[in-house]
Amino acid sequence: MKDGAVSAMKGVASGVSPQLKLYDVTHEIPAYDIWEASYRLVQTAPYWPIGTVFVSVVDPGVGTDRKSVVLLSKSGHYFVTPDNGTLTLIAEQLGIQEVREINEAENRRKNSGESYTFHGRDVYAFTAARLAAKVITLAEVGPKLPNQVVTIPYQKASFDKNEVTGAIPILDIQYGNVWTNIDKKIFNQLNVNIGDNLKVRILRNNEKIYEGTVRYVNTFGEVQEGENVGYFNSLLHFSLGINMGNFSEKYSVYSGNQWSIVLSK
Missing domain, CATH: 3.40.50.10790 (S-adenosyl-l-methionine hydroxide adenosyltransferase, N-terminal)
Known part of the structure; x- marks a missing residue:
């Protein structure tokens, strides 16, 4: 443009x-x-x-x-x-x-x-x-x-040993929310309920960038302004955000095939 x-x-x-x-x-x-x-x-x-x-x-x-x-x-x-x-x-x-x-x-x-x-x-x-x-x-x-194309490697979403692992393929760039490729079927294997806290670890090329706890909610208004949340976005993939804030900027977390995330109870 x-x-x-x-x-x-x-x-x-x-x-x-x-x-x-x-x-x-x-x-x-x-x-x-x-x-x-x-x-x-x-x-x-x-x-x-x-x-x-x-x-x-x-x-x-x-x-x-x-x-x-x-x-x-x-x-x-x-x-x-x-x-x-x-x-x-x-x-x-x-x-x-x-x-x-x-x-x-x-x-x-x-x-x-x-x-x-x-x-x-x-x-x-x-x-x-x-x-x-x-x-x-x-x-x-x-x-x-042949029915094949050049592909870019990235972390597929999976559940193993009470942890869910996935990738951070993209940001919700307008708000700084962090979108993952973890769908509900895989996430639900953690047996987490709305309102529970989740442990989160984010890595870039296997180097830890962020570690903390977020509250699992349906939508941002369920927590106080400035509080970290875990939620499912419009594509029904697990995501991280801050109510009225920018998770990406605050924690220097970005996206791409080199970024991965680990969730646990």
């Missing part, structure tokens, strides 16, 4: 078909943060209609030999992106129905062959628009690839 890049991509798509409906997911992902791109896709895609085409361009390897692909998920959504880890969570949570490598000889904006640093405009927006407008079929995108 800071320059003309987004508008240029929308212009390319509109040039394929003015009837296309174009929407924004986000343009606020930190530079080069492939992991956050992966999370924002899986956070968003399930709420869009089957057949929606997503374009994701967080591409520090632009112009190199990393593949440009279109993935069709088992949920029926299309993702046009570099295969650089961006599809980690889509592949895992929505499943892979088919993957095609973009054939740039056929699916690249006309007269853009000498440009190597803006594939979002020249390849991804153009291919996605052609696919969404039904100018091409998925088979015409390019050669079929």
